[in-house]
Amino acid sequence: MSVPRLSGKVQTVLGLVDPDLLGRTMTHEHLTMTFDCCYFPPPAGDEAIAENPFQMRHMHWLRQNPYGCRENLLLQQENAAVQDELLAYREAGGGAVVENTTAGIDRDLPTLKRLAENTGVHIVAGAGYYVDCTHSEATRGASVEKLTDIIVGEVLRGADGTDIRCGVIGEIGTGWPVTESEAKVLRATAQAQAQLGCPVIIHPGRDPAAPAEVVRILQEAGGDIGKTVMSHLDRTIFDEGELLEFATLGSYLEYDLFGTEMLNYPYDLTLDMPSDSQRVKTLAFLAKEGYGDKILVAHDIHTKNRLTKYGGHGYSHILRSIVPKMLMRGFSQQQVDQILIDNPKRWLTFK
Numbered sequence: 087m088s089v090p091r092l093s094g095k096v097q098t099v100l101g102l103v104d105p106d107l108l109g110r111t112m113t114h115e116h117l118t119m120t121f122d123c124c125y126f127p128p129p130a131g132d133e134a135i136a137e138n139p140f141q142m143r144h145m146h147w148l149r150q151n152p153y154g155c156r157e158n159l160l161l162q163q164e165n166a167a168v169q170d171e172l173l174a175y176r177e178a179g180g181g182a183v184v185e186n187t188t189a190g191i192d193r194d195l196p197t198l199k200r201l202a203e204n205t206g207v208h209i210v211a212g213a214g215y216y217v218d219c220t221h222s223e224a225t226r227g228a229s230v231e232k233l234t235d236i237i238v239g240e241v242l243r244g245a246d247g248t249d250i251r252c253g254v255i256g257e258i259g260t261g262w263p264v265t266e267s268e269a270k271v272l273r274a275t276a277q278a279q280a281q282l283g284c285p286v287i288i289h290p291g292r293d294p295a296a297p298a299e300v301v302r303i304l305q306e307a308g309g310d311i312g313k314t315v316m317s318h319l320d321r322t323i324f325d326e327g328e329l330l331e332f333a334t335l336g337s338y339l340e341y342d343l344f345g346t347e348m349l350n351y352p353y354d355l356t357l358d359m360p361s362d363s364q365r366v367k368t369l370a371f372l373a374k375e376g377y378g379d380k381i382l383v384a385h386d387i388h389t390k391n392r393l394t395k396y397g398g399h400g401y402s403h404i405l406r407s408i409v410p411k412m413l414m415r416g417f418s419q420q421q422v423d424q425i426l427i428d429n430p431k432r433w434l435t436f437k
């Protein structure tokens with residue numbers, strides 16, 4: 087099998103493309119995956135709703151308790167709906183999606199290839215491993231060198247027994263504190279990135295110190311932080327001073343939970359999930375502080391209720407609703423294009 091010449095290109099599930107062809111890009115989505123690893127029991131007394139949630143009168147409950155219903159976690163059952171949503175995304179001006187499903191949450195490359203063929207949306211798939219509780223015994227027992235070889239192979243030759251190649255490493259899952267197995271995967275990620283010159287994307291643990299700790303581990307292992315995205319900052323760093331301190335480390339800064347507005351975030355009841363309006367305010371703050379060239383945005387759709395089929399916001403929410411809000415709040419069209427087109431393109435292009 088010939089090894090692709092990746093430099094200067096973006097690698098999608100349909101092959102290499104010129105970076106200028108991507109257009110508006112959501113850098114953190116899932117099109118098919120299972121999130122059953124992160125099931126969180128519903129509030130006491132709500133078990134009956136959780137058993138039978140997909141009724142109009144339960145939609146608000148589902149938005150507030152997305153992880154309390156097992157069926158809601160099976161996005162892989164919705165390929166037809168996702169295909170319709172991708173067509174709508176294209177219609178709304180979308181060009182590309184980075185699909186962040188890695189080993190442990192049911193990556194399905196043949197489905198991603200079919201979705202790309204049927205919709206014309208460029209889809210970039212992710213190599214590597216999700217959080218510790220999804221690591222197999224084989225992953226836990228493997229050396230950094232072995233994991234590096236596997237990740238490099240997923241980019242150069244194809245993953246999961248297919249010849250479909252990944253175009254980014256990640257989302258690489260980490261918790262707080264970072265476990266031994268997660269740290270090993272991070273070191274393998276950094277070494278694979280050093281070999282390939284490829285983009286990397288990280289899922290940090292839920293502690294304000296977690297993103298910087300991941301950067302430290304990657305850096306020590308030879309990773310390129312300027313070509314790395316720190317995801318989920320909307321639920322991780324809340325203090326502006328801490329955010330600016332993290333920004334100086336040089337990674338891309340991703341706000342990828344647009345559309346998620348919930349009162350009680352079950353994985354950490356001490357934190358307040360921001361609203362979309364608050365997310366836009368934070369983006370404006372980062373842009374004012376000189377980080378406009380580091381901002382990335384997405385929805386991170388990973389449960390069924392967020393699809394328009396179930397009354398959710400879908401993959402076009404940012405293009406249809408958040409962009410007008412940004413323009414109303416003082417962003418120029420050029421700044422919006424920087425976030426949606428230029429930054430993703432630069433990140434996704436192999437060195």
Ligand SMILES: CC(=O)NCCS(=O)(=O)O
Pocket residue numbers: 289318321343353386388
């Ligand atoms: C798929 C995934 O990891 N999404 C992030 C969910 S979280 O609640 O922000 O950790």
